[in-house]
């Protein structure tokens with residue numbers, strides 16, 4: 001939540017590049033944005049409510065002068081998403097500007113103290129205490145750097161900060177505690193940013209900061225210190241190759257649609273992740289007394305399906321848990337004998353990181369699956385697997401979900417073989433089947449896209465949707481529901497189809513659309529019963545099922561015909577029509593599927 005970037009150039013104005021970088025961070029929040037630069041001894045600040053492009057036209061962000069600057073794109077936590085609360089925030093004398101991603105837990109107490117001392121606050125944010133506190137230390141005789149160090153030593157909570165000031169006008173300070181922050185280095189300048197991708201237009205040479213570190217960027221280079229003891233930290237940049245194509249919509253109207261259609265290509269990468277890491281992870285899982293598999297949102301749906309396939313293919317029990325519930329639900333049994341497999345495309349979801357922090361404190365083994373190299377998750381895991389789905393910009397997870405599933409299938413297969421639950425022949429057969437999935441997904445996209453467009457027209461005015469599935473496709477019903485509600489805002493619920501008669505059926509009346517995810521697996525005969533129950537109550541039945549399943553077709557008002565495939569792997573292709581259904585419905589309702597209201601791609605607040 002919230003993206004920050006700072007740039008310091010030797011002989012070039014920074015504003016155009018700040019806007020460029022900020023655009024790449026917009027997935028982290030987009031309710032307001034702002035830039036501060038230092039030019040001719042003045043601190044210039046422009047900010048307002050709105051999206052970066054429209055603010056750039058309105059406020060002329062990229063026309064701002066100055067060789068040093070910081071910028072912010074916001075997802076509001078404290079204070080409404082308006083101009084006053086937009087970042088950067090400044091001190092009383094307008095000499096210090098701060099951008100912040102995260103939450104300062106003890107801001108109330110600091111604010112009260114500063115107000116007593118005469119500081120005047122303009123916003124309702126937690127962030128504003130930072131420039132005022134720095135100002136206060138300076139007025140008490142501290143130098144700028146000392147004042148920043150004293151200030152951050154007092155902050156509790158999660159924060160990545162970018163700070164500039166007229167006290168040292170050719171310096172940018174970056175601070176990292178729980179929220180991500182990287183440093184970029186190039187011939188022409190120095191950078192800080194919330195992620196590596198946003199630096200991709202400028203440099204490949206980056207340093208990932210650890211919690212409790214502060215960096216001072218100047219024209220001479222960078223200096224990193226540990227805040228706690230002020231000791232220097234010696235870190236050298238590493239070169240990270242980033243595919244910059246992700247930033248381009250490549251002719252698609254939205255990133256979400258581009259990312260849905262990218263799945264056949266990137267699934268091939270995810271299926272082929274390195275065997276070595278799968279083996280290492282499988283070995284650690286095999287040794288564990290308890291396995292927990294955690295995630296949030298879509299990644300939790302992957303965790304749920306992951307637990308089912310680890311059970312089915314590898315005969316391993318892995319308990320799926322929503323990350324934010326992990327400590328409350330299972331904290332007491334986590335021990336050195338436990339493994340926690342965290343799934344997070346961003347690798348920065350704070351609920352996941354907090355759960356891991358707890359598990360680590362109990363000496364559990366931490367494992368991860370992520371799409372983001374150098375993310376915090378990768379740095380706290382004993383073994384992690386990079387899923388190689390290429391960066392995902394649309395807020396709704398699509399290709400990263402199917403990529404997570406592909407990795408989990410591969411992991412279950414390797415673990416099954418290692419544990420003697422799969423013979424070599426079975427393993428080889430499964431490999432053949434999973435290798436077919438990308439082309440099956442391609443086929444689904446080609447055939448199903450026009451059908452789903454029509455369905456969206458028919459159902460976009462519905463009051464609500466119900467999504468039902470069984471077994472491996474229950475998580476797919478959950479995912480179809482999440483996609484629909486997060487980007488169309490149509491209230492939707494999802495249930496295991498068998499559970500629907502224990503409550504949700506009371507919502508069913510004539511014409512309510514009930515979407516069944518019904519591949520021809522062992523649950524099909526029970527699904528038919530559930531369809532009959534819904535039909536008897538005059539629901540409108542939309543089914544995703546195999547192309548020649550005439551029995552299902554006859555029970556359905558609308559039918560999405562899927563190609564033949566091994567039902568074990570059906571969750572990956574069967575989620576695709578649901579992604580498209582949500583997308584086209586959102587478009588018909590005039591929603592922005594890439595930036596749904598109140599959401600952000602990376603949720604870094606608890």
Ligand code: AGP
Pocket residue numbers: 296297298299343344345346347348349352395396397398482483486600601602603
């Ligand atoms: C999915 O469409 C959502 N945007 C959201 O639920 C997301 O999956 C969740 O926030 C977890 O993110 P992560 O995978 O980066 O941890």
